[in-house]
Amino acid sequence: MIPVAEPFLGEDELRYVTDCIKHGWISSAGSYVKKFEKEFAKFCNVKYGIAVSSGTAALHLALLASGIEKGDEVIIPNLTFVSPASMTKLVGARPVLVDSDSETWNIDPKKIEENITGKTKAIIPVHLYGHPSDMDQIMSIAKKNNLKVIEDACEAHGAEYKGRKVGGIGDIGCFSFYGNKIITTGEGGMCVTNNEKLYEKMKYLRDHAMKPDKRYWHEEVGFNYRLTNIQAAVGIAQLEKIEEIIKAKRNNAMIYDSLLKGIEGIMLPPNKFWAKNVYWMYSILVNDKFNLSRDNLMQKLREKGIETRAFFYPLNEMPPYRSEGEFEVSKKISESGINLPSSAKLTKEEIKKVCSVIREVAEVK
Numbered sequence: 001m002i003p004v005a006e007p008f009l010g011e012d013e014l015r016y017v018t019d020c021i022k023h024g025w026i027s028s029a030g031s032y033v034k035k036f037e038k039e040f041a042k043f044c045n046v047k048y049g050i051a052v053s054s055g056t057a058a059l060h061l062a063l064l065a066s067g068i069e070k071g072d073e074v075i076i077p078n079l080t081f082v083s084p085a086s087m088t089k090l091v092g093a094r095p096v097l098v099d100s101d102s103e104t105w106n107i108d109p110k111k112i113e114e115n116i117t118g119k120t121k122a123i124i125p126v127h128l129y130g131h132p133s134d135m136d137q138i139m140s141i142a143k144k145n146n147l148k149v150i151e152d153a154c155e156a157h158g159a160e161y162k163g164r165k166v167g168g169i170g171d172i173g174c175f176s177f178y179g180n181k182i183i184t185t186g187e188g189g190m191c192v193t194n195n196e197k198l199y200e201k202m203k204y205l206r207d208h209a210m211k212p213d214k215r216y217w218h219e220e221v222g223f224n225y226r227l228t229n230i231q232a233a234v235g236i237a238q239l240e241k242i243e244e245i246i247k248a249k250r251n252n253a254m255i256y257d258s259l260l261k262g263i264e265g266i267m268l269p270p271n272k273f274w275a276k277n278v279y280w281m282y283s284i285l286v287n288d289k290f291n292l293s294r295d296n297l298m299q300k301l302r303e304k305g306i307e308t309r310a311f312f313y314p315l316n317e318m319p320p321y322r323s324e325g326e327f328e329v330s331k332k333i334s335e336s337g338i339n340l341p342s343s344a345k346l347t348k349e350e351i352k353k354v355c356s357v358i359r360e361v362a363e364v365k
Protein backbone atom coordinates (compact mmCIF):
# COMPACT_ATOMS: atom_id res chain seq x y z
CA MET A 1 0.00 0.00 0.00
CA ILE A 2 1.14 3.55 -0.70
CA PRO A 3 0.16 5.14 2.65
CA VAL A 4 -1.67 8.45 3.15
CA ALA A 5 0.93 9.49 5.74
CA GLU A 6 4.04 8.10 7.39
CA PRO A 7 6.51 9.61 9.85
CA PHE A 8 9.84 10.94 8.58
CA LEU A 9 12.15 9.58 11.28
CA GLY A 10 15.93 9.12 11.31
CA GLU A 11 19.07 8.55 13.32
CA ASP A 12 18.88 11.84 15.25
CA GLU A 13 15.56 10.93 16.85
CA LEU A 14 17.18 7.71 18.09
CA ARG A 15 20.28 9.53 19.34
CA TYR A 16 18.36 12.17 21.30
CA VAL A 17 15.97 9.61 22.81
CA THR A 18 18.96 7.49 23.86
CA ASP A 19 20.49 10.57 25.47
CA CYS A 20 17.25 11.12 27.43
CA ILE A 21 17.28 7.55 28.71
CA LYS A 22 20.96 7.83 29.66
CA HIS A 23 20.19 10.94 31.72
CA GLY A 24 17.06 9.40 33.26
CA TRP A 25 14.93 12.14 31.65
CA ILE A 26 11.90 10.02 30.97
CA SER A 27 9.20 12.37 32.25
CA SER A 28 8.85 16.13 31.90
CA ALA A 29 11.88 17.06 34.01
CA GLY A 30 15.01 17.42 31.84
CA SER A 31 16.42 19.74 29.20
CA TYR A 32 14.66 18.57 26.02
CA VAL A 33 11.16 19.92 26.75
CA LYS A 34 12.39 23.48 27.33
CA LYS A 35 14.65 23.33 24.29
CA PHE A 36 11.78 22.04 22.12
CA GLU A 37 9.49 24.84 23.34
CA LYS A 38 12.13 27.48 22.66
CA GLU A 39 13.06 26.17 19.23
CA PHE A 40 9.48 25.63 18.08
CA ALA A 41 8.43 29.12 19.23
CA LYS A 42 11.41 30.50 17.29
CA PHE A 43 10.31 28.54 14.21
CA CYS A 44 6.86 30.20 14.48
CA ASN A 45 8.42 33.63 15.14
CA VAL A 46 6.69 33.96 18.52
CA LYS A 47 8.03 34.50 22.01
CA TYR A 48 6.65 31.55 23.96
CA GLY A 49 5.92 27.87 23.46
CA ILE A 50 4.16 25.54 25.92
CA ALA A 51 4.62 21.87 25.06
CA VAL A 52 1.59 19.72 25.84
CA SER A 53 0.42 16.14 25.44
CA SER A 54 -1.70 16.65 22.28
CA GLY A 55 -3.16 19.22 19.91
CA THR A 56 -6.49 18.70 21.65
CA ALA A 57 -4.91 19.56 25.02
CA ALA A 58 -3.37 22.65 23.39
CA LEU A 59 -6.83 23.83 22.29
CA HIS A 60 -8.28 23.12 25.74
CA LEU A 61 -5.58 25.19 27.45
CA ALA A 62 -5.91 27.99 24.88
CA LEU A 63 -9.67 28.24 25.53
CA LEU A 64 -9.23 28.17 29.32
CA ALA A 65 -6.43 30.77 29.26
CA SER A 66 -8.59 32.97 27.03
CA GLY A 67 -11.26 32.91 29.75
CA ILE A 68 -13.87 31.07 27.65
CA GLU A 69 -16.50 29.59 29.94
CA LYS A 70 -20.09 28.47 30.38
CA GLY A 71 -22.55 30.55 28.38
CA ASP A 72 -19.94 31.87 25.91
CA GLU A 73 -19.94 31.24 22.18
CA VAL A 74 -16.98 30.36 20.01
CA ILE A 75 -16.94 30.63 16.20
CA ILE A 76 -15.59 27.51 14.50
CA PRO A 77 -15.50 26.33 10.87
CA ASN A 78 -18.07 23.65 10.11
CA LEU A 79 -15.46 21.61 8.23
CA THR A 80 -12.63 20.59 10.55
CA PHE A 81 -11.32 17.79 12.68
CA VAL A 82 -13.51 17.73 15.78
CA SER A 83 -11.14 19.01 18.50
CA PRO A 84 -11.88 22.77 18.40
CA ALA A 85 -15.59 21.97 18.77
CA SER A 86 -15.20 19.28 21.44
CA MET A 87 -12.87 21.46 23.53
CA THR A 88 -15.27 24.39 23.25
CA LYS A 89 -17.99 22.11 24.65
CA LEU A 90 -15.64 20.90 27.37
CA VAL A 91 -15.18 24.44 28.74
CA GLY A 92 -18.98 24.82 28.75
CA ALA A 93 -19.23 27.14 25.76
CA ARG A 94 -21.25 26.70 22.56
CA PRO A 95 -19.52 26.07 19.22
CA VAL A 96 -21.13 28.32 16.60
CA LEU A 97 -20.49 26.75 13.22
CA VAL A 98 -19.67 28.77 10.13
CA ASP A 99 -19.68 27.51 6.54
CA SER A 100 -16.50 27.18 4.45
CA ASP A 101 -15.06 29.31 1.70
CA SER A 102 -15.24 27.37 -1.59
CA GLU A 103 -11.73 28.44 -2.64
CA THR A 104 -9.67 27.91 0.53
CA TRP A 105 -11.91 25.22 2.15
CA ASN A 106 -11.39 27.17 5.40
CA ILE A 107 -13.86 29.25 7.44
CA ASP A 108 -15.56 31.83 5.21
CA PRO A 109 -14.66 35.23 6.73
CA LYS A 110 -17.64 36.81 4.96
CA LYS A 111 -19.99 34.65 7.03
CA ILE A 112 -18.42 35.25 10.44
CA GLU A 113 -19.96 38.58 11.40
CA GLU A 114 -23.56 37.44 10.92
CA ASN A 115 -22.85 34.75 13.55
CA ILE A 116 -21.49 37.10 16.21
CA THR A 117 -23.75 37.74 19.20
CA GLY A 118 -23.27 39.39 22.60
CA LYS A 119 -22.03 36.01 23.86
CA THR A 120 -19.28 35.49 21.26
CA LYS A 121 -15.83 35.46 22.85
CA ALA A 122 -13.49 33.85 20.35
CA ILE A 123 -12.87 32.62 16.81
CA ILE A 124 -10.93 29.43 16.09
CA PRO A 125 -9.80 29.47 12.45
CA VAL A 126 -8.47 26.07 11.35
CA HIS A 127 -5.79 26.00 8.64
CA LEU A 128 -7.27 22.93 6.99
CA TYR A 129 -4.95 20.36 5.41
CA GLY A 130 -2.08 22.89 5.48
CA HIS A 131 -3.61 25.94 3.75
CA PRO A 132 -3.84 29.15 5.84
CA SER A 133 -7.17 30.78 6.61
CA ASP A 134 -7.60 34.39 5.49
CA MET A 135 -6.15 35.86 8.68
CA ASP A 136 -6.30 39.60 7.88
CA GLN A 137 -10.06 39.46 7.58
CA ILE A 138 -10.42 37.27 10.67
CA MET A 139 -8.12 39.47 12.79
CA SER A 140 -9.95 42.62 11.78
CA ILE A 141 -13.38 41.12 12.64
CA ALA A 142 -11.94 39.95 15.98
CA LYS A 143 -10.51 43.37 16.75
CA LYS A 144 -13.74 45.15 15.89
CA ASN A 145 -15.75 42.80 18.13
CA ASN A 146 -13.19 42.35 20.89
CA LEU A 147 -12.78 38.60 20.32
CA LYS A 148 -9.81 36.33 20.99
CA VAL A 149 -8.35 34.43 18.04
CA ILE A 150 -7.07 30.91 18.70
CA GLU A 151 -5.45 29.53 15.56
CA ASP A 152 -5.81 25.78 15.10
CA ALA A 153 -2.58 25.17 13.20
CA CYS A 154 -2.52 21.44 14.02
CA GLU A 155 -2.33 20.63 10.30
CA ALA A 156 -0.20 23.53 9.13
CA HIS A 157 3.26 23.76 10.77
CA GLY A 158 5.29 26.20 8.70
CA ALA A 159 2.44 27.37 6.45
CA GLU A 160 2.58 31.10 5.71
CA TYR A 161 -0.01 33.83 5.46
CA LYS A 162 1.39 36.91 3.68
CA GLY A 163 4.88 35.90 4.80
CA ARG A 164 3.94 35.20 8.43
CA LYS A 165 3.95 31.71 9.89
CA VAL A 166 0.51 30.52 10.95
CA GLY A 167 0.02 29.98 14.67
CA GLY A 168 1.84 33.25 15.39
CA ILE A 169 -0.84 35.58 14.03
CA GLY A 170 -3.72 35.18 16.51
CA ASP A 171 -3.57 35.44 20.32
CA ILE A 172 -2.62 31.77 20.66
CA GLY A 173 -1.64 29.15 18.07
CA CYS A 174 -2.20 25.42 18.68
CA PHE A 175 -0.22 22.61 17.07
CA SER A 176 -0.41 18.81 17.07
CA PHE A 177 2.56 16.43 16.84
CA TYR A 178 0.48 13.29 16.38
CA GLY A 179 2.13 10.54 14.30
CA ASN A 180 0.70 11.66 10.96
CA LYS A 181 1.45 15.38 11.37
CA ILE A 182 4.12 17.42 9.54
CA ILE A 183 6.48 16.80 12.43
CA THR A 184 5.69 14.30 15.15
CA THR A 185 6.47 13.33 18.72
CA GLY A 186 4.13 10.31 18.56
CA GLU A 187 1.47 12.10 20.58
CA GLY A 188 2.05 15.72 21.53
CA GLY A 189 1.18 19.35 20.95
CA MET A 190 2.21 22.95 21.55
CA CYS A 191 0.59 26.30 22.30
CA VAL A 192 2.48 29.35 21.03
CA THR A 193 1.86 32.97 21.95
CA ASN A 194 3.48 36.39 22.20
CA ASN A 195 1.41 37.25 25.27
CA GLU A 196 3.27 36.68 28.53
CA LYS A 197 0.10 36.47 30.63
CA LEU A 198 -1.45 33.82 28.39
CA TYR A 199 1.85 31.94 28.42
CA GLU A 200 2.03 31.92 32.23
CA LYS A 201 -1.60 30.86 32.53
CA MET A 202 -1.26 27.96 30.09
CA LYS A 203 1.95 26.77 31.75
CA TYR A 204 0.20 26.83 35.13
CA LEU A 205 -2.93 25.00 33.94
CA ARG A 206 -0.82 22.38 32.14
CA ASP A 207 0.78 21.44 35.45
CA HIS A 208 -2.29 20.84 37.67
CA ALA A 209 -2.68 24.61 38.31
CA MET A 210 -0.18 24.16 41.11
CA LYS A 211 0.83 27.44 42.75
CA PRO A 212 4.41 28.14 41.54
CA ASP A 213 5.61 29.10 45.02
CA LYS A 214 3.51 26.64 47.03
CA ARG A 215 3.84 22.97 46.10
CA TYR A 216 0.61 20.92 46.19
CA TRP A 217 -1.52 24.05 46.58
CA HIS A 218 -4.26 24.54 43.96
CA GLU A 219 -6.57 27.53 43.71
CA GLU A 220 -8.06 26.40 40.40
CA VAL A 221 -8.81 23.17 38.58
CA GLY A 222 -5.79 22.19 36.50
CA PHE A 223 -4.64 19.33 34.29
CA ASN A 224 -1.67 17.14 33.57
CA TYR A 225 -1.04 18.02 29.94
CA ARG A 226 2.76 17.76 30.10
CA LEU A 227 4.93 16.41 27.27
CA THR A 228 7.75 14.05 28.21
CA ASN A 229 11.43 14.61 27.44
CA ILE A 230 11.47 11.46 25.33
CA GLN A 231 8.74 12.96 23.15
CA ALA A 232 10.48 16.35 23.09
CA ALA A 233 13.74 14.65 22.06
CA VAL A 234 11.95 13.22 19.01
CA GLY A 235 10.42 16.67 18.44
CA ILE A 236 13.78 18.44 18.39
CA ALA A 237 15.18 15.98 15.86
CA GLN A 238 12.02 16.45 13.77
CA LEU A 239 12.26 20.24 14.00
CA GLU A 240 15.82 20.06 12.69
CA LYS A 241 14.44 18.66 9.45
CA ILE A 242 11.13 20.47 9.20
CA GLU A 243 12.30 22.59 6.26
CA GLU A 244 13.32 19.43 4.41
CA ILE A 245 9.92 17.85 5.14
CA ILE A 246 7.99 20.92 3.99
CA LYS A 247 10.14 21.24 0.87
CA ALA A 248 9.45 17.59 -0.01
CA LYS A 249 5.70 18.07 0.54
CA ARG A 250 5.61 21.20 -1.65
CA ASN A 251 7.62 19.44 -4.32
CA ASN A 252 5.24 16.46 -4.22
CA ALA A 253 2.30 18.87 -4.54
CA MET A 254 3.88 20.42 -7.65
CA ILE A 255 4.23 16.98 -9.24
CA TYR A 256 0.64 16.07 -8.31
CA ASP A 257 -0.64 19.42 -9.68
CA SER A 258 1.13 18.95 -13.00
CA LEU A 259 -0.10 15.36 -13.44
CA LEU A 260 -3.71 15.98 -12.36
CA LYS A 261 -4.19 19.35 -14.05
CA GLY A 262 -6.98 19.46 -16.58
CA ILE A 263 -8.77 16.24 -15.56
CA GLU A 264 -12.45 16.97 -15.86
CA GLY A 265 -14.21 16.78 -12.49
CA ILE A 266 -11.07 17.02 -10.36
CA MET A 267 -10.36 20.19 -8.39
CA LEU A 268 -6.80 20.67 -7.15
CA PRO A 269 -5.96 21.90 -3.63
CA PRO A 270 -6.03 25.63 -2.87
CA ASN A 271 -2.92 27.77 -3.03
CA LYS A 272 -3.99 31.42 -2.80
CA PHE A 273 -1.52 34.09 -3.90
CA TRP A 274 -1.28 35.28 -0.28
CA ALA A 275 -0.63 31.81 1.10
CA LYS A 276 2.11 29.22 1.25
CA ASN A 277 0.42 25.87 1.64
CA VAL A 278 2.42 23.10 3.36
CA TYR A 279 0.15 20.37 1.95
CA TRP A 280 -0.12 18.40 5.18
CA MET A 281 -2.57 16.40 3.09
CA TYR A 282 -2.50 16.75 -0.69
CA SER A 283 -6.24 16.80 -1.28
CA ILE A 284 -8.56 16.92 -4.26
CA LEU A 285 -12.29 17.39 -4.78
CA VAL A 286 -14.13 15.01 -7.09
CA ASN A 287 -17.27 16.55 -8.58
CA ASP A 288 -20.17 15.28 -10.71
CA LYS A 289 -18.25 15.73 -13.95
CA PHE A 290 -15.81 12.98 -12.97
CA ASN A 291 -16.44 9.45 -14.29
CA LEU A 292 -16.80 7.87 -10.83
CA SER A 293 -18.20 9.00 -7.50
CA ARG A 294 -15.73 10.06 -4.83
CA ASP A 295 -16.23 6.80 -2.91
CA ASN A 296 -15.86 4.63 -6.01
CA LEU A 297 -12.65 6.42 -6.95
CA MET A 298 -11.32 5.74 -3.44
CA GLN A 299 -12.26 2.06 -3.86
CA LYS A 300 -10.51 1.90 -7.25
CA LEU A 301 -7.36 3.42 -5.73
CA ARG A 302 -7.51 0.94 -2.83
CA GLU A 303 -7.68 -1.96 -5.31
CA LYS A 304 -4.48 -0.62 -6.89
CA GLY A 305 -2.68 -0.49 -3.53
CA ILE A 306 -3.20 3.21 -2.84
CA GLU A 307 -4.51 4.35 0.53
CA THR A 308 -6.67 7.48 0.64
CA ARG A 309 -8.92 9.15 3.17
CA ALA A 310 -12.28 10.88 2.85
CA PHE A 311 -12.56 14.45 4.22
CA PHE A 312 -13.93 15.19 7.69
CA TYR A 313 -17.73 15.12 8.11
CA PRO A 314 -19.36 18.54 8.58
CA LEU A 315 -19.69 19.16 12.32
CA ASN A 316 -23.33 20.26 12.05
CA GLU A 317 -24.34 16.73 10.97
CA MET A 318 -23.01 14.98 14.10
CA PRO A 319 -25.10 14.62 17.28
CA PRO A 320 -23.15 16.76 19.78
CA TYR A 321 -22.75 19.65 17.33
CA ARG A 322 -26.01 19.50 15.39
CA SER A 323 -27.14 22.94 14.38
CA GLU A 324 -29.37 24.70 11.93
CA GLY A 325 -27.93 26.97 9.29
CA GLU A 326 -26.58 27.22 5.77
CA PHE A 327 -23.70 24.79 5.40
CA GLU A 328 -23.90 24.10 1.69
CA VAL A 329 -20.25 24.75 0.86
CA SER A 330 -18.75 22.70 3.69
CA LYS A 331 -21.17 19.85 2.93
CA LYS A 332 -20.12 19.81 -0.71
CA ILE A 333 -16.41 19.96 0.07
CA SER A 334 -16.77 17.23 2.70
CA GLU A 335 -18.68 14.91 0.35
CA SER A 336 -16.28 15.33 -2.54
CA GLY A 337 -12.87 15.55 -0.82
CA ILE A 338 -10.11 12.94 -0.80
CA ASN A 339 -6.72 13.08 0.92
CA LEU A 340 -4.24 11.41 -1.44
CA PRO A 341 -0.94 9.88 -0.25
CA SER A 342 0.91 12.88 1.19
CA SER A 343 4.01 11.59 2.95
CA ALA A 344 7.26 13.53 2.61
CA LYS A 345 8.82 10.15 1.78
CA LEU A 346 6.66 9.66 -1.31
CA THR A 347 8.64 9.01 -4.51
CA LYS A 348 7.92 10.53 -7.92
CA GLU A 349 7.08 7.02 -9.16
CA GLU A 350 4.47 6.59 -6.43
CA ILE A 351 2.87 9.96 -7.27
CA LYS A 352 2.86 8.98 -10.96
CA LYS A 353 1.11 5.72 -10.06
CA VAL A 354 -1.62 7.52 -8.07
CA CYS A 355 -2.19 10.04 -10.85
CA SER A 356 -2.21 7.45 -13.61
CA VAL A 357 -5.00 5.50 -11.84
CA ILE A 358 -7.07 8.71 -11.56
CA ARG A 359 -6.37 9.61 -15.19
CA GLU A 360 -7.22 6.11 -16.45
CA VAL A 361 -10.58 6.25 -14.66
CA ALA A 362 -11.20 9.72 -16.10
CA GLU A 363 -10.48 8.62 -19.64
CA VAL A 364 -12.78 5.57 -19.70
CA LYS A 365 -15.55 6.39 -22.15
Ligand SMILES: Cc1ncc(COP(=O)(O)O)c(C=O)c1O
Pocket (backbone or CB within 6 Å): 053, 054, 055, 056, 057, 080, 081, 083, 084, 126, 152, 154, 155, 175, 176, 177, 178, 188, 189
Ligand atom coordinates in the same frame (compact mmCIF):
# COMPACT_ATOMS: atom_id res chain seq x y z
C1 LIG B 1 -7.41 20.57 12.86
C2 LIG B 1 -7.02 19.71 14.01
N1 LIG B 1 -7.22 20.17 15.25
C3 LIG B 1 -6.88 19.44 16.33
C4 LIG B 1 -6.31 18.20 16.19
C5 LIG B 1 -6.01 17.42 17.44
O1 LIG B 1 -4.70 17.06 17.60
P1 LIG B 1 -4.33 15.75 18.48
O2 LIG B 1 -4.68 14.57 17.68
O3 LIG B 1 -2.85 15.89 18.69
O4 LIG B 1 -5.09 15.85 19.74
C6 LIG B 1 -6.08 17.68 14.92
C7 LIG B 1 -5.46 16.39 14.65
O5 LIG B 1 -5.48 15.37 15.03
C8 LIG B 1 -6.46 18.45 13.79
O6 LIG B 1 -6.31 17.97 12.58
